[in-house]
Amino acid sequence: MKKKIVAMMLAGVMACGLWACGGSEKPKETDKKESQNKEENVEVPKEDKKDISFTDDTLTIEDAVIKITGTEVAPPNTELGEEKSTLIFTYDYTNTSDEPQQPGVVWIACFNATQETDSTIEDLDVAMAPQDPKYTEMNEMSYTDVKPGATVQSVISYDINDTTKPVTLTANQGMLGEELGTKTINLQ
Template sequence: MRKKFLVLLLAGMFLVGCSSKQEEKKTTDSTKTEEKKEESKKDETKKDSIGFDGKVAELNDLKIEIIEYKIIKVGEKGNEYGSKPVIAFWYNTTNKSDKEIDPTSAWMVVFTAVQDNNKNMVNELKVAGHPDASLLDTQLAKIKKGGTVKNAVAYELSDETTPVTLKATQGMDGKDLGQKNFEIKK
């Protein structure tokens, strides 16, 4: 009788142990599933935040925020040596990755400037001389992860009335992120 009691007691303990391990496994699996769902939501949110709203271009690896723009006439400060008026943009570039990113390359990969004043072809504007001597040392600076560096860029205008459309893409020939027209202020 004593042996039967011990066998039954051990069997009962074994079953209780198995049952609690199964519950623990179910809880762990459930937690992992929830974590995967949260991770997936974060990825979707990250993908949704990629774009250009006319002021900020947000990509996976970097963010470019346009601070200001202005038209600089020939001979004025920032366009002392040019032969055409320019549109100049000042911006901050933030590195969100471990990649080597500098503000000038980031801008050139993301943005194209166009004046739609030719019915037969796309009029992409040419890059002009750097419009801000105080930023010459930072234009090719390697931005640390999480760091932000200010820079500027200018484009030669083909006329002084047609707005400049700044088009953003996810890398050269990449996905269209948006665009904004910038009026030629006088």
């Protein structure tokens, strides 16, 4: 349980770094006399903007591409103290930024999973990493720095409140960015 809390705190802190993605910075003001006496060099921004979207299970943002490759519902692992079933997402992560990025941090910054009950809409908590040996390598990749241009396979899971009701995965352009789309996962 301590590992889960530490991992969540670390992911949250690292996700804060993604808040700035897509932000704009005000240009510095210069002294009027200085600007009148100097020739102004204007840099034209590159026109290679990516198509920012969430379609066909693929999230494309400025710094990454995440392609959902599978989902699975796993029963609670009582040996590890789990009380709820988990919804496991596997995905291919491509770092399209100029800096190393961690797939799990980008996922948490861009995706939110919810589930409706009879009277509420609940945000699902990120669960402990799936312990099945088939996920070992993907678990390791989740919080490993991925080089710019590289693609890796990763995994993340959520605690499910009710295994009979669908889960809605909402994709956003970063923590505070605009909503890009949703995917409904039927658990049965």
